[in-house]
Amino acid sequence: MTIAYDGGGYKGWQRLTNEPGTIQGTIERMLSEIEGSPVKISGSGRTDAGVHAKGQVAHVFLKTNEDPELLRQELNRMLPEDIRICRVESVSQSFHSRYSAVSKVYEYRIDQRSRADVFTRKYCYHRPVHLDLDRMRQAADHLTGTHDFGSFTDNKEADSVRTIFSIDIKKENEKLVLAFCGDGFLYHMVRILAGTLLEVGEGIRTPESVLEAFHHRDRSLTGFLAPAHGLCLREVNYK
Amino acid sequence: MTIAYDGGGYKGWQRLTNEPGTIQGTIERMLSEIEGSPVKISGSGRTDAGVHAKGQVAHVFLKTNEDPELLRQELNRMLPEDIRICRVESVSQSFHSRYSAVSKVYEYRIDQRSRADVFTRKYCYHRPVHLDLDRMRQAADHLTGTHDFGSFTDNKEADSVRTIFSIDIKKENEKLVLAFCGDGFLYHMVRILAGTLLEVGEGIRTPESVLEAFHHRDRSLTGFLAPAHGLCLREVNYK
Structure with missing residues (x-):
């Protein structure tokens, strides 16, 4: 389904x-x-x-x-x-919604305008600030790839190595959309990635700061937890 | 404002x-x-x-x-x-939001898919039927112009002559959008126009049936009152 x-x-x-x-x-x-x-x-x-x-x-x-x-x-x-x-589709007995998945795409939406759009306010995080997209894309490049994301979760997990295939940052209908494609995400990981990228865009942290976060498993090295209502699971891909 | x-x-x-x-x-x-x-x-x-x-x-x-x-x-x-x-703008004393207006545009949104889009369900009327857009556009042509719209209101008004400058029917993000531009609209008029066009699109009435409605002031000659939540006042234009 x-x-x-x-x-x-x-x-x-x-x-x-x-x-x-x-x-x-x-x-x-x-x-x-x-x-x-x-x-x-x-x-x-x-x-x-x-x-x-x-x-x-x-x-x-x-x-x-x-x-x-x-x-x-x-x-x-x-x-x-x-x-x-x-x-709804019939699948073989060997299909498993979680273990057969090869990638997932999550979208995080930000409404930067001074007044929130009344029609999308429940699906976008309203943060009326200027964002430097170039800096955010630099950080996104650093985040892409296979890394230990132990600093990017609110749950201690034995195995926190994940692969992010791509992070796409684009404007869509006057909203900023961050699209994360990866092989799997830890607890709160996408929202912490979004919060970290926002802090980079606002100049609170450098694009390179995420590299340091990879070498420790320390939540205090990463950004704030972006609110839940800006996040959407767009798709799950299978072979 | x-x-x-x-x-x-x-x-x-x-x-x-x-x-x-x-x-x-x-x-x-x-x-x-x-x-x-x-x-x-x-x-x-x-x-x-x-x-x-x-x-x-x-x-x-x-x-x-x-x-x-x-x-x-x-x-x-x-x-x-x-x-x-x-x-918010400063205007001259002679400006009046209603009497200075030269035209208004209302949009009526219809979600035709079998399942309503969960994210736009509060801003679109869900009507999962096939619609013949050519027939609807024929009816829209008949409706455009200066007519007595006395059959297209739920309020008896002395002067029910209005001018519709255009009715635009188009697909937008998988929704059908009916855009009505006119010099003014009577009570319930846009929702009755939308209901009438839907009935034309579904084959319940002919495109020409609207011409007959102009010659009487009879609400029973026009279509159903389309639900309020599909309607949006898009803009008011001034000289």
């Missing part, structure tokens, strides 16, 4: 025991109703509370052999309007 | 006696605080409950001689995030 959601009203992707208000939990409840027995789905990764998605991917094992397109329509009729199933 | 607002949380533009929740009333409250005495503003026209604006215009007489740009910033700091003052 490929899923789009407005994360504004949710406590994030991951189901919480005995707590409503998660995206995974909401979809599972509908699927369980269709199946007539409890169903669990497995997402390509968690998104934090408030984070959006245009192309989250999840897999599920179902007993019923319903036509994928009919299942999609049935689910969309049941789901609230801030969650939509974009596509 | 040029004003943008997300009308979703409001009872429309016009101030209601002893009732909060209008856009005019909200801006007047802030301006009165700045002035230190009650201030009334005058808009180019009312927008219904739930209708949005990117470029509503209002004028106001103020005693204070504050710099327009500082006034704009002060207002924006005080206003809720779904109302934004885009521009």
